[in-house]
Amino acid sequence: DPSLPRFRIADVRKHGPESENPWVIHGDKVYDITDWIPAHPGGQVILRAAGGSIDPYWDIFAIHKNQYVYDILSQYLIGYIHPADLVNGRPAQEQIEDPFADDPDRHPALITKTAKPRNAETPADALGAQFLTPNELFYVRNHMWVPVVDEATSDAHLLTVELFDGTVKQYTLEDLKTRFPSHKVTAVLQCSGNRRKHMSEGSGRSTNGLQWAAGAISNASWEGVLLADVLADAGFEMAEALSGESETRHVHFSGMEAYGASIPIKKAVDPQGDVLLAYSMNDKPLPRDHGYPLRAIVPGHVAARSVKWLNQITLSDEESMSQWQRKDYKCFGPNETKVDWDAAPAIQELPVQSAITDVKLGGWTNAGGKNGEGEGEAKGNDQGTSKPPEGPAQRVSLGGYAFSGGGRSIIRVDASLDGGASWTQAYLLPDCASKDGSPSPCQGHGAWTWKRWRLDGAVPLAAFRDPEQGKADQAGGDKTADKDGGRRCATVMIKATDDAYNTQPESHAATWNFRGNLATAWHRIQVCADC
Ligand code: MTE
Numbered sequence: 262d263p264s265l266p267r268f269r270i271a272d273v274r275k276h277g278p279e280s281e282n283p284w285v286i287h288g289d290k291v292y293d294i295t296d297w298i299p300a301h302p303g304g305q306v307i308l309r310a311a312g313g314s315i316d317p318y319w320d321i322f323a324i325h326k327n328q329y330v331y332d333i334l335s336q337y338l339i340g341y342i343h344p345a346d347l348v349n350g351r352p353a354q355e356q357i358e359d360p361f362a363d364d365p366d367r368h369p370a371l372i373t374k375t376a377k378p379r380n381a382e383t384p385a386d387a388l389g390a391q392f393l394t395p396n397e398l399f400y401v402r403n404h405m406w407v408p409v410v411d412e413a414t415s416d417a418h419l420l421t422v423e424l425f426d427g428t429v430k431q432y433t434l435e436d437l438k439t440r441f442p443s444h445k446v447t448a449v450l451q452c453s454g455n456r457r458k459h460m461s462e463g464s465g466r467s468t469n470g471l472q473w474a475a476g477a478i479s480n481a482s483w484e485g486v487l488l489a490d491v492l493a494d495a496g497f498e499m500a501e502a503l504s505g506e507s508e509t510r511h512v513h514f515s516g517m518e519a520y521g522a523s524i525p526i527k528k529a530v531d532p533q534g535d536v537l538l539a540y541s542m543n544d545k546p547l548p549r550d551h552g553y554p555l556r557a558i559v560p561g562h563v564a565a566r567s568v569k570w571l572n573q574i575t576l577s578d579e580e581s582m583s584q585w586q587r588k589d590y591k592c593f594g595p596n597e598t599k600v601d602w603d604a605a606p607a608i609q610e611l612p613v614q615s616a617i618t619d620v621k622l623g624g625w626t627n628a629g630g631k632n633g634e635g636e637g638e639a640k641g642n643d644q645g646t647s648k649p650p651e652g653p654a655q656r657v658s659l660g661g662y663a664f665s666g667g668g669r670s671i672i673r674v675d676a677s678l679d680g681g682a683s684w685t686q687a688y689l690l691p692d693c694a695s696k697d698g699s700p701s702p703c704q705g706h707g708a709w710t711w712k713r714w715r716l717d718g719a720v721p722l723a724a725f726r727d728p729e730q731g732k733a734d735q736a737g738g739d740k741t742a743d744k745d746g747g748r749r750c751a752t753v754m755i756k757a758t759d760d761a762y763n764t765q766p767e768s769h770a771a772t773w774n775f776r777g778n779l780a781t782a783w784h785r786i787q788v789c790a791d792c
């Protein structure tokens with residue numbers, strides 16, 4: 262309707278999140294969304310765009326790029342942007358707000374996959390170097406911007422808890438800190454996409470999603486209050502839930518930027534489940550990227566359930582409706598490329614995983630199975646040192662991590678230095694042992710942390726294949742074949758086993774799924790030498 266008024270962008274800015282009549286711009290049109298807010302499925306988060314263009318947000322929440330959404334919005338049209346503020350029919354780029362403008366600075370050593378939103382993995386040398394990943398090197402997985410919570414008012418941050426019968430109780434962060442006992446839990450977070458790159462490369466089939474190597478996993482000590490304590494205080498019938506009789510089946514967590522996910526009530530009320538509402542990470546306040554000032558920590562479950570910037574907990578008979586619960590974090594068969602999302606369960610407890618994060622090549626051993634002299638060569642029977650092979654071999658030191666979900670502990674990491682012909686066991690570092698009378702650094706009721714492992718061994722000359730041979734093998738479909746310029750390479754590989762005797766699949770092809778979730782096949786790497 263050309264008779265509608267023309268507004269300057271400065272006029273629109275006056276209708277920001279705090280105004281009584283919030284407006285947004287879409288393209289060159291102006292909308293008064295006051296009446297839409299109560300009906301908006303994503304709730305108040307739409308206010309984030311008020312006073313400016315909604316388009317950069319719809320680039321993030323791609324679900325809006327749909328005719329029915331445009332139809333809803335068109336009802337609220339009140340006018341157009343003044344031609345003086347338009348460049349090629351759109352508000353000038355510098356006039357449009359960058360949703361990520363308030364994101365925090367990040368450590369340069371993190372390996373950035375996408376800057377906006379921030380997705381970055383922990384560098385390999387930091388994965389194995391410390392048992393607890395330093396906060397600034399902990400991997401970051403953000404779907405949207407980082408909400409801003411002022412330090413001066415963070416204790417007033419409000420958590421709303423809504424029971425299934427509709428009862429609502431609210432807690433400030435200060436209430437949580439002062440009215441409930443604090444607990445510490447040491448736990449890994451692992452993204453369902455960790456090692457997705459390995460799945461794509463190893464199976465030769467592409468996958469949708471960020472191509473993470475082995476660094477979408479980290480380990481930290483978390484401090485907060487138990488979810489179960491807060492639910493009980495809010496009036497939830499704990500005994501009923503523990504007996505399996507409760508109508509409440511799921512606990513929904515929502516973050517301030519509208520991310521959401523849920524966990525089964527069973528995990529939430531399990532006295533040994535250790536689900537935390539955490540405000541501290543490695544004895545420091547949660548960093549902004551990791552959920553400041555409050556996040557859920559669901560140990561042993563996929564990290565997608567550990568909702569950051571937590572401001573709402575809702576009990577329900579159903580799972581969260583969010584796309585991160587109903588879609589995205591599910592697996593399907595290698596044959597399925599068009600899927601019925603509802604047919605597969607959401608990923609919760611993680612399967613067993615391991616990776617090599619550290620490789621050091623040493624010298625060659627002597628021929629005839631005789632060890633090199635004066636280099637402290639091990640006898641070969643102990644865990645962590647493989648028996649020296651017959652004939653010349655290249656010494657190698659490997660290190661990495663292993664982890665399993667559901668609190669299952671890692672009992673073994675097996676390594677093969679000769680392409681799978683023989684196996685040896687890596688040494689598992691006693692990170693959770695108490696040293697010198699001090700308490701164990703691992704707190705909680707399950708094996709929620711990773712185990713770091715080391716192996717010193719030697720790759721036999723026979724395992725190194727020449728580049729021409731490697732090419733021939735690759736043509737034959739052997740994705741592990743070796744080539745690195747003109748050098749000869751050998752494949753070394755590892756796999757972990759947990760205390761339920763679950764172990765990792767041999768090939769990525771066998772567990773390929775189009776979303777590239779749960780890439781847990783044996784980690785194979787090439788060791789190359791001039792031989
Ligand atoms: N919570 C909110 N509010 N927003 C998010 O984007 N990402 C989830 C989860 N919680 C996410 C979230 C996913 S997929 C992962 S892997 C973890 O947070 C990452 O946690 P981290 O960034 O602290 O490593």
Ligand code: MO
Nearest residue numbers: 402452453565
């Ligand atoms: Mo994730």
